[in-house]
Amino acid sequence: MTPREVILTAFEGKKPDRIPATLFGGGMWSIKDYNSSFKDLSLDSANMADMLVALSDKLLCDIVYAGSGYNNFHASAFGGGIKFREMGAPDLEEHFISSVEDLQNLDLAKLDSSEVIQTVISALKEIKSRIGNEYALTMTAWGPYTLGARMVGEEKMMKATFKNPDLVHKVTDFATDLLIHLYEPLVADGTLEIISLADPTASGDLISKKQFETFALPYLKKFTDWAKSKKAHTLVHICGNTTDRLDLFPQSGASCISLDHKTDIAKAKDVLHGTMCFAGNIDPVNIMLQGSVQDVEDACKQVIETAGTDGGFVLMPGCDIPPTVPYENIQKFVQVAREWKL
Numbered sequence: 001m002t003p004r005e006v007i008l009t010a011f012e013g014k015k016p017d018r019i020p021a022t023l024f025g026g027g028m029w030s031i032k033d034y035n036s037s038f039k040d041l042s043l044d045s046a047n048m049a050d051m052l053v054a055l056s057d058k059l060l061c062d063i064v065y066a067g068s069g070y071n072n073f074h075a076s077a078f079g080g081g082i083k084f085r086e087m088g089a090p091d092l093e094e095h096f097i098s099s100v101e102d103l104q105n106l107d108l109a110k111l112d113s114s115e116v117i118q119t120v121i122s123a124l125k126e127i128k129s130r131i132g133n134e135y136a137l138t139m140t141a142w143g144p145y146t147l148g149a150r151m152v153g154e155e156k157m158m159k160a161t162f163k164n165p166d167l168v169h170k171v172t173d174f175a176t177d178l179l180i181h182l183y184e185p186l187v188a189d190g191t192l193e194i195i196s197l198a199d200p201t202a203s204g205d206l207i208s209k210k211q212f213e214t215f216a217l218p219y220l221k222k223f224t225d226w227a228k229s230k231k232a233h234t235l236v237h238i239c240g241n242t243t244d245r246l247d248l249f250p251q252s253g254a255s256c257i258s259l260d261h262k263t264d265i266a267k268a269k270d271v272l273h274g275t276m277c278f279a280g281n282i283d284p285v286n287i288m289l290q291g292s293v294q295d296v297e298d299a300c301k302q303v304i305e306t307a308g309t310d311g312g313f314v315l316m317p318g319c320d321i322p323p324t325v326p327y328e329n330i331q332k333f334v335q336v337a338r339e340w341k342l
C-alpha cells in the first residue's frame with residue numbers, strides 16, 4: 001500500500017497493512033530544516049512546493065501538510081495584520097472583532113485576495129501534481145472555535161461563553177463559513193481529499209466539556225457535514241487533556257481525531273475504536289525533542305501496543321513538534337510504525 005492508501009484506510013476505520021504514521025503539521029520543523037523562513041516562503045510557491053516534496057522523501061510521513069504555520073493568515077485577510085517572527089509561526093498582531101455587528105462588515109471574498117493564502121494553494125497544487133498519488137496531501141487551518149477566538153481574542157472569547165454567548169456562536173459560525181469558502185474549490189477540483197484542522201482554543205485545558213459541547217462541537221460538525229457531502233476526510237487536532245470528552249468526538253463527524261499527549265490513549269481506544277479513527281499521542285517535547293532515539297522507540301511501541309493494533313489508528317505526536325526536534329528521533333518514530341505490520 002502507498003502512504004496515501006495506508007492513511008485513507010485508517011481514516012475509514014479499517015486495518016491497513018502497517019501502522020500509519022505522520023507528524024501533525026510540522027511547518028516549523030520543516031522550514032528550519034530547509035534553512036528558510038516563513039517570511040521567505042510566504043510569497044514563493046515554487047520554493048514552498050520544492051521544500052515539501054523534498055521533505056516527503058526525507059520524513060516518510062504518510063501525510064504531507066501544506067500551509068502548516070500559516071493558519072493566522074485566514075484571519076488576517078479580514079483584519080489584524082501579521083507579524084513574522086525569527087523563530088516560529090507568524091502571529092496575528094491584533095484582534096479585530098468586538099461585537100456581532102463587526103461581523104456584518106466582513107466579506108468572505110477577501111480570503112481570495114490574500115497573496116499568502118494563494119501562495120499556499122499554488123504550492124499545494126504543485127505538490128499534488130508531483131507526489132499526490134503516493135502521499136496523502138492536506139492543507140491546514142485553525143478549527144472554527146480557534147479561528148473565531150483569533151478574531152475576538154482568546155481571553156475575551158472564553159469570557160464571552162458566559163457573558164456574551166451570542167457573539168461566540170456568531171463568530172464561530174462565521175469562521176466555519178470562512179473555512180468552507182477556503183476549502184470548497186480545492187475539494188471540488190480534486191486537489192484535496194483530506195482537510196486538516198487544529199482547534200487548540202477548544203483545548204481540554206481551556207474550556208470545559210460543557211463549553212466544548214455548546215460552542216465548539218456544533219461548528220466542527222457543520223464543517224465536517226459539508227466535507228462529507230463533498231466526499232472529503234477531516235483530520236482534527238485538539239490540544240490538552242480531552243479524556244473527559246472522548247465520548248463527544250464521534251459527534252464531531254471528523255474522520256480522525258488527533259489527541260494530545262495528556263489524553264489517556266488506553267481510554268481513547270476503549271471509547272473510540274470502532275466508532276472513529278483516532279491518532280496520537282507521543283509527547284512532542286519530553287519524548288520527541290528531549291528524549292533519546294531509544295526513548296522514542298519505546299514510547300511509540302507502547303502507544304501502538306495500547307491503542308493501535310486493531311486498525312482505525314494513526315501514530316502521531318501529541319501536537320506539532322518543536323523546530324529543534326532531532327531528525328533521528330523523527331526517523332525512529334516513522335520507522336517503528338512502518339515496520340509494524342498489521
